[in-house]
Amino acid sequence: MNYSLSQSSNQLLFTLVAELKSGNLKRCESLGLTPEEMGMLTSLSTDDLLYLSESRVSVLNLRVHHENLGLMLAQARREQKRLERIDRALILGASIEMMQKFFGLDTSEVSGRRRLGGIQTRKGRSSAxxxxxxxxxWAQWRESGMDNPDSVxxxxxxxxxxxxxxxxLTTVWTLVRGWCAQDRRETSV
Incomplete structure (x- = not known):
């Protein structure tokens, strides 16, 4: 293990000592510390901790949990796409109602994202x-084969x-919802 990685892993000891002093024994136990080791850690002086954190000898093994890393990276990509979709919808004129429906955002979140993006909106209803x-x-909507105006x-x-x-975008959504409602009425008759 190289020196900086060894030093970083040893600095985790500071965190473990803080956990122990706060009474969070479960965290230390989950990392494999024995009661004796926990007792020794709590009795370390500041100088002892400093020495351990700067040591070239690692007292901890770091291991990558590949499955969790893969899941976290996939989740990060999904969240990035979601944020890009939110910004794109706002730029195209999505209403607060749309943002609530598709993304679960409340009024203040929508207003904040608009402000951050420099997006100006008109007051009142969107134009027809x-x-x-x-x-x-209508032709483009029909060609898409979609029948639920509220799906992502x-x-x-x-x-x-x-x-x-x-x-x-709000105007398009209003039209599409109207067309879908009309289709449902016609098919139920």
Missing amino acids: ADAALEPAL ESLDVMMLMAETHGVN
Whole structure:
């Protein structure tokens, strides 16, 4: 083990001593410390801890838990995609209602993200789509094969529609929900 890694792992002893002094024995036990070792650690002086932390000899073994690392990296990628999707939706004009529905964000979170992104919004309801654009929007929605306007996959399609046609995302969502509701009424009759 190289010197800096040995030093870093030995500095974990400071954390273990703090855990012991706080009465968190379970953490130390889970790392494999015996009651005798825990007793010795709690009796160390500051000079003893300093010596151990700077020693080239490692008293701890570090091991990568590959399965957990893989899971954490996958989760980090999913979260990054989610944040990118949130920012894209806000830039395209997603309403607070949409952000609540698709991402569970509340008003203050949406406002904060808009402020951080420098996104200006108009007050009131979003404008209606140009009647000339509605057939093109409908054709693109129908071509996607989606039938649930509230799924994340549908959100991706609606964002593409908003980008392609230069229409506010909330306006697209309103149209799509109307079309889907109409389809449900027609199929139930």
